[in-house]
Amino acid sequence: MSNGTIRGADIAVVGAAGKTGSAVVDALADTVGVRRLVRRARSQFDHEVELETGAGLRKALLGCRAVYFIAPNVHPDEPNLLRNTLTAAASAGVDHFVYHSVAWPYTPAMPHHMDKAKCEDELHRSPLKWSVLQPCAYVENFAGALSGDSTRVTLPYSPDTRFSFVRLHDVAAVAAAVLTEGERHHCATYELGGPQALSVRELLRGSGVEIEQISLDQWQDSVSGSMPTGAIARLRAMFDFYDHHDFLAGSAAVQFVLGRPASGVDTVVAG
Numbered sequence: 001m002s003n004g005t006i007r008g009a010d011i012a013v014v015g016a017a018g019k020t021g022s023a024v025v026d027a028l029a030d031t032v033g034v035r036r037l038v039r040r041a042r043s044q045f046d047h048e049v050e051l052e053t054g055a056g057l058r059k060a061l062l063g064c065r066a067v068y069f070i071a072p073n074v075h076p077d078e079p080n081l082l083r084n085t086l087t088a089a090a091s092a093g094v095d096h097f098v099y100h101s102v103a104w105p106y107t108p109a110m111p112h113h114m115d116k117a118k119c120e121d122e123l124h125r126s127p128l129k130w131s132v133l134q135p136c137a138y139v140e141n142f143a144g145a146l147s148g149d150s151t152r153v154t155l156p157y158s159p160d161t162r163f164s165f166v167r168l169h170d171v172a173a174v175a176a177a178v179l180t181e182g183e184r185h186h187c188a189t190y191e192l193g194g195p196q197a198l199s200v201r202e203l204l205r206g207s208g209v210e211i212e213q214i215s216l217d218q219w220q221d222s223v224s225g226s227m228p229t230g231a232i233a234r235l236r237a238m239f240d241f242y243d244h245h246d247f248l249a250g251s252a253a254v255q256f257v258l259g260r261p262a263s264g265v266d267t268v269v270a271g
Contacts, residue, residue, distance in 0.1 A: 009033075009063055009064055009065040010032065010033040010034065010035050010063060010064045010065070011028055011032050011033070011034055011035070011064060011065070011066045011067070011068065011179050011180070012034075012035040012037055012047075012060065012061055012064045012066070012067045012068070012094075013025050013028070013034060013035070013036060013037060013067075013068045013070070014037045014049070014051070014067060014068065014069045014070060014085060015037070015038070015069070015070030015071065015072070015100075016034075016036035016037055016038055016046070017036070017038040017039075017040075017042060017046070018070060018072075018073075019140070019168065020070050020100065020168065020171065020172070021036075021068075021070050023168050023169065023171070023172035024068055024070075024172045024175045024176065026172065027172040027173055027175065027176035028175075028176045028179065028180070031176065031180055032179075032180060035047055035060060035061075035064060037049050037057075037060050037061075039051065039072070047060035051071075051072075051081040051084060051085065052077075052080070052081065052084070053084070054084035054085070054087065054088055057084060057085055057088035057089075057092075058088040058091050058092050061088055061089055061092035061094055062092045062093070063092075064089075064092065064094050065094065065095045065096065066094065066095065066096040066097070066098065066179045066180075066182075067085070067089050067094050067096070067097050067098065068098045068100065068175055068179055069082060069085055069097065069098065069099050069100060070100040071100075071119075073231075074112045074230075074231045074234045074235060075112075075115075076228075076230045076231075077115075078112070078115040078116070078118075078119055079115055079118045079119050079122060082099070082119045082122055082123070083122060086122065086123070086126050086128065089128060090126070090127055090128055094128065095128070095129055096128065096129045096130070096131070096179070096182065096186070097123065097126065097128040097129070097130050097131075098130070098131045098132070098133065098175065098178055098179055099119060099120065099123050099130065099131070099132050099133070100133055100135075100175075101116045101119065101120055101132050101133060101134045102116050102134055102135065103134045103135060103136040103164075103191055103192070103193065103247070103249040104134075104247065104249070105117040105120060105134065107241070109237060109240075109241045110234075110237055110238050110241050111233075111234050111237055112234045112237075112238070113238075120132055120189075129183075129186045129187070130186070130187065131178050131185045131186065131187070131188050131189070131190070132188070132189040132190070133171065133174060133175060133178070133190050133192060134189065134190065134191045134192060134249070135166055135171045135192040135193075135249075136163060136164045136165065136166045136191075136192065136193040136194065136247065136248070136249035137163045137164075137165055137166070137247060138165065138166060138167070138168045138171075139165040139166065139167050139168070139194065139203075139265050139268050140167070140168045140268065142165075142200065142203060142204065143268050145204055145207060145209045146203070146204070146207065146265070146268050147268070148207070150209065151208065151209055151210065152209065152210045152211075152212065153200065153204065153209055153210070153211050153212070154211075154212045154213075154214055155200060155211065155212070155213050155214070156213070156214055156215070156216050156218070156219035156236075156239040157213070157239045157240075157242035157243040158199075158213060158242070158243050159199060159200045159201040159211045159213055160199045160201055161199055161200070161242050161243065161245070161246055161247065162197045162198060162199045162202075162246040162247075162248060163197070163198065163199070163200075163246070163247050163248070164193030164194050164196070164197055164247070164248045164249045164250070164251065165193075165194045165196070165198060165203065165265055166192050166193050166194040166249070166251075166254075166262065167194065167262070167263040167265075167267060167268070169263065169267075170192065170194075170254050170258070170262055170263050171192055173258055174190060174192060174253070174254060174257045174258060177257050177258065178190070178257065185257075190253035190256075190257065191249045191250050191253055192249065192251075192253055192254055192262075193248065193249030193250050193251045193254075193262070194251055194262050194263070194264070194265065195251050195261060195262045195263075195264055196264065196265065197246070197248050198265065203265060216236050216239060216240060219236075219239065220232055220236065
């Protein structure tokens with residue numbers, strides 16, 4: 001962390017039980033007190049909240065000076081969850097609200113990205129100081145294949161579509177810096193990509209991993225019954241977009257915030 005780190009009141013992470021939330025909690029843990037806000041408590045340290053109604057949010061946020069908000073993946077009404085949390089944060093006296101968005105939020109072909117764009121608009125019009133992070137796809141989505149634990153990858157989109165894969169570790173480090181350094185990052189939006197544009201085929205080249213592309217219908221059949229219908233429709237739209245377009249994002253913001261280049265994909269295996 002930089003010498004500008006603000007110490008004092010706790011920082012709350014909404015969605016702390018997920019992959020991203022856990023990484024942000026870990027990145028913050030040695031610097032400030034962290035409150036883990038979750039939908040279902042798993043330990044005595046969790047603060048259980050109901051994002052759809054706002055129940056428990058204000059109480060959990062009292063005494064916090066900053067909030068990091070991560071919505072459940074492809075939730076059918078993310079803007080409402082954000083509004084509830086913004087209202088509770090303002091009422092609880094929170095000073096700084098950091099929103100976990102996505103690269104290319106305004107993309108009409110991907111409805112859940114459009115919800116992120118609506119959330120960013122809500123945030124801009126809120127009374128709180130705000131910051132937005134817009135990460136690209138995580139390298140860690142293919143960590144098993146890169147490490148040799150998996151020998152086969154199945155994709156419902158072209159293996160030749162290129163992504164600016166970003167390390168989750170970098171995203172969490174940027175989040176921690178934005179949350180703890182305060183004013184430097186107020187009203188800032190940071191697009192977070194990795195240093196290379198790579199397709200999955202290029203990412204896994206030389207690994208011996210077999211890549212199979214399946215149709216959207218085949219993918220839907222494989223997840224039917226384990227995923228809500230609305231989530232399936234949103235992910236289908238995303239995969240269809242990926243089948244026709246690259247998904248790229250710049251890495252300059254990682255360098256600006258952390259003072260070092262974004263991590264390469266090789267660092268997943270190296271640690």
